[in-house]
Amino acid sequence: MTSPAALAGVRVLDLSRILAGPWATQILADMGADVIKVEKPGVGDDTRGWGPPFLPADGARGDAAYYLAANRNKRSITIDFTTPEGAALIKRMIPNCQVMVENFKTGGLAKYGLNYESVARINPSIVYCSITGFGQDGPYALRAGYDYLVQAMGGLMSITGQPDGAPGAEPLKVGVAVADLFSGMYAVTGMLAALRHAERTGEGQHVDIALLDCQTAMLANQAMNYFVSGVAPTRLGNAHPNITPYQVFTTADGHIVLAVGNDGQFRSFCAEADLQSLPDDARFATNPARIANRDALVEIIARAVSRRTTAQWIASLELAGVPCGPINSIDQVFEDPQVVSRNMAQLMTRVDGVEVKLVASPLKLSRTPAVAERAPPPLGADTASVLQELAGVDPDTLEELMRKHIV
Numbered sequence: 001m002t003s004p005a006a007l008a009g010v011r012v013l014d015l016s017r018i019l020a021g022p023w024a025t026q027i028l029a030d031m032g033a034d035v036i037k038v039e040k041p042g043v044g045d046d047t048r049g050w051g052p053p054f055l056p057a058d059g060a061r062g063d064a065a066y067y068l069a070a071n072r073n074k075r076s077i078t079i080d081f082t083t084p085e086g087a088a089l090i091k092r093m094i095p096n097c098q099v100m101v102e103n104f105k106t107g108g109l110a111k112y113g114l115n116y117e118s119v120a121r122i123n124p125s126i127v128y129c130s131i132t133g134f135g136q137d138g139p140y141a142l143r144a145g146y147d148y149l150v151q152a153m154g155g156l157m158s159i160t161g162q163p164d165g166a167p168g169a170e171p172l173k174v175g176v177a178v179a180d181l182f183s184g185m186y187a188v189t190g191m192l193a194a195l196r197h198a199e200r201t202g203e204g205q206h207v208d209i210a211l212l213d214c215q216t217a218m219l220a221n222q223a224m225n226y227f228v229s230g231v232a233p234t235r236l237g238n239a240h241p242n243i244t245p246y247q248v249f250t251t252a253d254g255h256i257v258l259a260v261g262n263d264g265q266f267r268s269f270c271a272e273a274d275l276q277s278l279p280d281d282a283r284f285a286t287n288p289a290r291i292a293n294r295d296a297l298v299e300i301i302a303r304a305v306s307r308r309t310t311a312q313w314i315a316s317l318e319l320a321g322v323p324c325g326p327i328n329s330i331d332q333v334f335e336d337p338q339v340v341s342r343n344m345a346q347l348m349t350r351v352d353g354v355e356v357k358l359v360a361s362p363l364k365l366s367r368t369p370a371v372a373e374r375a376p377p378p379l380g381a382d383t384a385s386v387l388q389e390l391a392g393v394d395p396d397t398l399e400e401l402m403r404k405h406i407v
Helices: 020-030 084-096 116-122 147-153 178-201 211-217 220-229 263-272 287-292 294-305 310-320 337-341 383-391 395-403
Strands: 011-014 034-039 074-078 099-102 127-132 205-210 246-250 255-259 345-349 355-359
Touching: 011 020, 011 084, 020 034, 020 074, 020 099, 020 127, 020 178, 074 383, 084 116, 084 383, 099 178, 116 127, 127 178, 147 178, 147 211, 178 205, 178 211, 205 211, 246 294, 255 294, 255 310, 263 287, 263 310, 287 294, 383 395
Parallel strands: 011 034, 011 099, 034 074, 099 127, 127 205
Antiparallel strands: 246 255, 345 355
């Protein structure tokens, strides 16, 4: 028998939209937090319109797939908090919330009395998380920041793509908005740490998350390569800057990723590939030597790999203990037996009766597993119940607020 969800009893007032903020609050919601998504009346989160494709695919246009990706397990309410009445509704809910999340431009909520300093006066123990492109201070603080810009400014595009001189060489962005997604995950970590502090002390705090900070942090070994060597890393295509052979190779019928991480694995690969002499060649005996002679090594391995199919290589290399794998298309990902076994797709039904297949949470906790209780909600589906519960709004007042388009 499982325990209550890990974040049961935590209520999150979510004023964020697009991806980084909603990604963070979806993770909190998966862990059992009650996430109240506040959206603009009649419009909602911008991503509801970021399609095609839209749900349902065979009927009238509904929400875009983009929105569905980041808004599971939430309740949706509509409030125009740019009006005094709307801002007052938000303020009436704040004492009943432990967390507030927003991703407006730095200082943008101050004129509505919804910035951290104003909110903390209402609820001193609240954890208030701001997610912006460049943070709450610094010369770029007032700039709008988007994932694509941050991938460029934060160095990721300078190390992604084919090397100069190769066909198709140019800086490339990653295929999903990784700066947004990593910022969302860092935001969750910060909020959980701040919640722990609030539990101990009763003291809330401001969690300041910047996409550029997070992108810079996730440069990881590439940043350290620069710090240690003084040389800025460049694009290497599918090759790895610190390990080889660790890249894509062409097989007889497609491609395979070969991920040799140490000298023992290299020796095992060579034995399986009929290249037994390579580990005893001084040019290739150690990883530093292989890096120094990368081009010659890759040419030899490429000829050998091209003689067998992808399936043949995977079957033999897995038996030999050499990390490798196919390059799956996204449809193949969700047909992969490991992905299927781990239940990484889930079918849910929205309150409007529409079924939607979603990617499941990857968090596997033995005592407090992730919950899958609510499909991404239709716009404003929970406005009446939430405002009655958290702001004490009676039906007559609600009707008046709706007439004035405040909710």
